[in-house]
Amino acid sequence: MGKRGIVTDYGSEELYPGDLIAYAARQGNRVRMSDAIVEKVTARIVDGRLRPMLRVRPTGTESGFVRRRSLRREWISAEHVRLIIPDITGERYGQ
Numbered sequence: 001m002g003k004r005g006i007v008t009d010y011g012s013e014e015l016y017p018g019d020l021i022a023y024a025a026r027q028g029n030r031v032r033m034s035d036a037i038v039e040k041v042t043a044r045i046v047d048g049r050l051r052p053m054l055r056v057r058p059t060g061t062e063s064g065f066v067r068r069r070s071l072r073r074e075w076i077s078a079e080h081v082r083l084i085i086p087d088i089t090g091e092r093y094g095q
């Protein structure tokens with residue numbers, strides 16, 4: 001095994017801190033689509049397998065009728081994530 005490599009979304013777009021993404025978030029028995037900004041990209045061992053993980057900060061833009069109670073940061077798996085706009089915060093290129 002070599003080094004970790006690059007974390008990508010399901011469309012093979014590379015993910016970096018500062019990117020705007022869309023992901024599936026659970027709300028009770030339902031699932032809604034939610035937008036978030038990536039804060040940290042890493043890999044963790046979950047159930048004995050190395051999984052790409054993202055620390056995200058939700059923006060508040062999401063589907064569904066019930067609003068999200070808090071915009072707390074959360075860890076999500078990168079397997080059901082799609083990149084919307086790369087480097088929206090300007091962190092990567094120092095804008």
